Amino acid sequence: MRKYLLLCAAVAPLAHAQMPPQDTVKGAKDHPLLSRFTGAKLVGYEVKEFDEALLPAGKRVADKNNQPNFDKVLTLEGKVTRIAYNYPKDRSAVEVMRNYQAALDKAGLKTVFACAKENCGDSFGEYWRASRVSNNFVKGEIAYVEPFNYGRNDERYLLAKGTTADGTPVHVAVYSVAPVQDKNGGLYLEIVEGKPMESDKVSANLNAADMAKGIAAEGKVAVYGVYFDTDKSEIKPESKAALGEMAKLLQQNPQLKVYVVGHTDNQGAPAHNVDLSQKRAEAVVKALAADYKIDGKRLSAKGVASYAPVASNDAEAGREKNRRVELVKQ
Structure with missing residues (x-):
């Protein structure tokens, strides 16, 4: 399927009247799945x-x-x-x-x-x-x-x-x-x-007030603005906005203690993903304590891999939803 499917017609003298002398769109090309009909x-x-x-x-x-x-x-x-x-x-x-x-x-x-x-x-x-x-x-x-x-x-x-x-x-x-x-x-x-859409092109992170409402209503809130490279636990720089709102939530609610829970999709071995999600949760705790002066005693890191999905892992759109950090009220 990666190769051209050649559309072969018997070659005969071509009628040139009104035929373009060459392709008219610069940079255009046949699709990898299908070649053009001979002479087109x-x-x-x-x-x-x-x-x-x-x-x-x-x-x-x-x-x-x-x-x-x-x-x-x-x-x-x-x-x-x-x-x-x-x-x-x-x-x-x-x-x-x-x-x-x-x-x-x-x-x-x-x-x-x-x-x-x-x-x-x-x-x-x-x-x-x-x-x-x-x-x-x-x-x-x-x-x-x-x-x-x-x-x-x-x-x-x-x-x-x-x-x-x-x-x-x-x-x-x-x-x-x-x-x-x-x-x-x-x-x-x-x-x-049917390829999945490239995600993370637009950020729409929850602010501190939205996070507070989520915790009040459900005892937890999912945060999708904390980014990691695949199979890595180092927080990417573009996570700064989400971390700032998490810190603001904790600063505005000094009595609040939370579990910082790392979640992954189901790609890879479960034991490896448990370790990866734990390290990612610990990285968030470390960032909140070191960069935003949140008392570490109010934070507890937990990694649960793919054991608590919020969507099906059968497609990329669902796996993307499952890769998240949650703040859970202690």
Whole structure:
């Protein structure tokens, strides 16, 4: 799955009329999962490391308000790659789509939905032209977007799903329009890899007042602003804001004594994680005592590894929630 799935068509003299002489988007490249159809030129490209994608998985129909919609739509999240190509007008949409179908089948991806022409439903091609392959997406001359306009009523579509070699779920949408009225053909790919979102891009640490409310209500409060490198117990500099609020809580409530409890996810050996979480809790106690002059007698470090999760450890989003420091009232 890491290698290109080569889409091989018999090589024949190419029709050069209106074909881009080269790719029109600087720095763009084919997706590692799928190569381009022979002779195609890349004319539109966008990659989002994490985004939402809506991929049709059914015919275009009228909804209860008589507005165009789909029988079914998949709402996906992950890394989204969008690529548009022009392909030579001496190749057919049937040939293009069957090559992609064969490549996806060979890679083990299963077809979720496929359609051609009127079987796709009314205004199916218009939807793709308006929402995906408009002038704003296709770069270069107007001739390079024209295939998606002129060929929108002679369209084919395929949605497939599977997993990559490392187990990442992936969905691939392939939309093609036939060469009509002496235009070239148009091809659009949208590939969604179900990778977790990069976290810790925005900090939203609890302040001392919020921590006090949590302890009053539940006897404990989780603090997510204390950061450590993987498998390390040294507190990272960006933890300063959270430590400051923890210190303020203890300064404003001089009678309060707390357990500083370190939690990990379930990755790694349990015994190792118990030791790691204990060392992390001790590092927080040491920082509060040394840097903020909190009496060490009011603090007690405890490490409980992954024995008290607040979310499932089956996915990264849950593991992230489980990696935390808690202040528990003694």
